[in-house]
Structure formats: C-alpha cells, structure tokens
Amino acid sequence: MAHIAVTDPPGGGPPAKGPMAAGDRxxxxxxxxxxxxxxxxxxxxxxxxxxxWITNIFAARxxxxxxxxLQHQWAGGKDPLLPLPxxxxxxxxxxxxxxxxxxxxxxxxxHFTIVEGSVVPTDGELEKGPAHYRHTALPGEVxxxxxxxxxxxxxxxxxxxxxxxxxxSVIVETKTWWYVYKVKGSPAGSNPQxxxxxxxxxxxxxxxxxxxNVLLPVPDHPGEKATERLMTMTTCHPKFxxxxxxxxxxxxxxxxxxxxxxxxxxxxxxxxxxxG
Amino acid sequence: xxxxxxxxxxxxxxxxxxxxxxxVLIVAALxxxxxxxxxxxxxxxxxxxxxxx
Numbered sequence: 001m002a003h004i005a006v007t008d009p010p011g012g013g014p015p016a017k018g019p020m021a022a023g024d025r026x027x028x029x030x031x032x033x034x035x036x037x038x039x040x041x042x043x044x045x046x047x048x049x050x051x052x053w054i055t056n057i058f059a060a061r062x063x064x065x066x067x068x069x070l071q072h073q074w075a076g077g078k079d080p081l082l083p084l085p086x087x088x089x090x091x092x093x094x095x096x097x098x099x100x101x102x103x104x105x106x107x108x109x110x111h112f113t114i115v116e117g118s119v120v121p122t123d124g125e126l127e128k129g130p131a132h133y134r135h136t137a138l139p140g141e142v143x144x145x146x147x148x149x150x151x152x153x154x155x156x157x158x159x160x161x162x163x164x165x166x167x168x169s170v171i172v173e174t175k176t177w178w179y180v181y182k183v184k185g186s187p188a189g190s191n192p193q194x195x196x197x198x199x200x201x202x203x204x205x206x207x208x209x210x211x212x213n214v215l216l217p218v219p220d221h222p223g224e225k226a227t228e229r230l231m232t233m234t235t236c237h238p239k240f241x242x243x244x245x246x247x248x249x250x251x252x253x254x255x256x257x258x259x260x261x262x263x264x265x266x267x268x269x270x271x272x273x274x275x276g
Numbered sequence: 277x278x279x280x281x282x283x284x285x286x287x288x289x290x291x292x293x294x295x296x297x298x299x300v301l302i303v304a305a306l307x308x309x310x311x312x313x314x315x316x317x318x319x320x321x322x323x324x325x326x327x328x329x
C-alpha cells in the first residue's frame with residue numbers, strides 16, 4: 001500500500017528526486033507494513049462494533065415487527081398454534097411469532113417474541129427472535145419445546161441465559177395460556193450447571209456443537225418416551241464461538257389461562273420471587 | 277498510502293479534514309452495511325443451534 005508514497009521525504013515536503021538510499025527503502029517498507037497492520041486492526045475493531053451493536057439495531061427492528069404482528073393476530077382472535085379448519089396439525093409459517101418468552105431473572109423488560117423456526121432454525125429466523133426447532137413439541141405439550149437464540153448480537157436474547165438459576169421461572173405466553181416452566185436442578189437458587197433432577201436431566205449443560213440429543217423428547221436419552229413437559233433453550237458457548245452450545249432445561253409446573261392478553265397476577269408474582 | 281492521500285487532497289486544512297472524515301465514514305459504512313453482513317455467515321462465530329432430526 002505505502003509503496004505509492006515512495007518519494008515521500010519525512011515531513012511531507014515536495015517529492016524528492018533521484019535514487020533512494022537503502023535506509024529510506026527500509027523505512028518505507030516498514031511504514032507500509034505498519035500502516036497495513038493498523039488498518040487491519042481498525043477493521044477488526046469495527047467488526048466487533050458491528051457484531052455487538054449494529055446487528056442489535058437490525059434485530060430489534062425485526063423483533064418488534066414479529067411482536068406487533070403476533071399481538072395483532074392475537075387481538076384478532078387468531079391463534080397460530082391451532083390447526084386451520086379441516087386440518088389436524090397447525091401449520092405455522094416460518095419466521096412468524098408463536099408466543100412470548102419472559103425470564104423474570106433477567107428483569108421486567110426482558111420479553112422476546114418466539115418465532116417458528118425451521119428443523120434447524122436459520123440465521124434469518126434467529127435474527128427476528130428466539131426460534132422454535134420445528135420438529136420439537138409446541139409450548140405446554142408433553143415432550144420437549146426447544147428454542148434457539150443468539151448469545152451475542154442479533155438481539156442477543158440469550159446473552160445472560162447463564163445467569164438463570166435452578167428453580168427460576170421461564171414463562172411462555174401463548175394466545176390461550178401462560179405456561180410457567182422452572183429451570184431444572186436443585187436446590188432452588190443454586191447453579192443449575194450439571195445439577196440433575198431425579199429424571200437425570202440437568203438444569204444446564206455445555207455440549208459439543210454437534211449434539212442434537214438435547215432436542216429429544218427426553219433430552220440425552222434416545223428412544224425414551226416423554227412423560228414430562230420440557231422446554232429447552234440452546235445458544236452458543238463460549239460467547240463468540242461455535243465450538244459448544246449452552247443448553248438450559250426447564251420443566252412445566254403450571255399454566256394460567258390467558259384471558260385478556262395481560263400478565264395475570266399469579267404470573268406477575270413470579271417476578272417478586274426473584275431474589276438477588 | 278495515508279500520506280499520499282493527504283498530500284493529494286485539495287484545499288486548505290479544514291477542507292482536507294472534512295474530506296478525510298467523509299472518506300472514513302464512507303469506508304466504515306461500506307464495511308458495516310455491506311462487507312460484514314456478507315462475510316459474517318461464513319465465520320465460525322455466533323452459531324446457536326444444534327442439529328435437528
């Protein structure tokens with residue numbers, strides 16, 4: 001790059017004429033290398049800005065669009081989780097809202113509209129919000145309702161998912177019900193990492209990126225028939241990498257009818273239960 | 277390269293500074309809104325899913 005500046009004397013005066021001394025040539029090359037490295041460093045820094053800031057702006061816009069669409073649908077009396085007339089299973093368009101996720105541990109203002117995802121949710125779906133693995137159970141069903149969400153950037157719904165403790169509430173609002181799941185592990189309030197319930201499922205675990213068994217009806221237990229109503233959240237771990245996944249498991253403890261699309265008092269009380 | 281660009285900018289100091297600022301903004305915008313979104317899916321970062329069935 002800097003070789004264009006071949007004839008620069010120090011101080012930026014008029015170009016020098018004549019052959020260059022060996023020392024000047026070395027200085028020139030070093031300056032060129034230095035400038036290139038500094039430029040690359042700035043580009044990498046800018047990429048970090050992009051990843052943790054710019055992507056959030058676009059994702060927030062996409063999330064608010066699906067959130068509005070879902071609220072509008074609900075207000076109009078339509079439930080995307082119900083089958084259309086004459087059909088047996090719901091057909092939910094990919095990338096549209098199915099419910100709203102609340103995590104009291106992460107604060108009053110934590111709420112994300114969950115979108116329907118592909119069998120493996122795509123980047124486009126995940127940019128809108130946490131996305132449901134299509135072949136897994138729906139909210140409140142027996143089996144494993146599994147969703148994936150970004151950890152850093154792209155709205156970062158699951159940035160602080162490692163802050164959830166055993167027994168913490170995971171609330172999913174649908175058109176008809178408020179489902180209250182509790183993070184597995186015991187005792188309540190403890191670190192759920194590898195803290196297993198009697199059924200052998202921990203509150204949280206770190207698995208290799210290729211471990212699809214976490215999505216099974218009974219996670220990590222291939223072939224077993226589900227009896228519990230589970231919910232699984234997957235995200236990347238460690239932050240900024242693709243090597244592992246952080247998995248948080250919760251189990252349904254109660255459900256409250258969603259009568260007027262407002263949080264019922266009994267659900268709101270769960271926010272009081274969160275202790276520092 | 278930077279010295280060369282600086283020397284070839286026309287106008288007084290203030291005008292040159294304004295042009296440099298403009299160039300920095302253009303390059304940053306190109307990177308943020310075109311290059312990075314294009315390159316990002318190919319990087320092994322921020323993958324949050326596990327394989328489905």
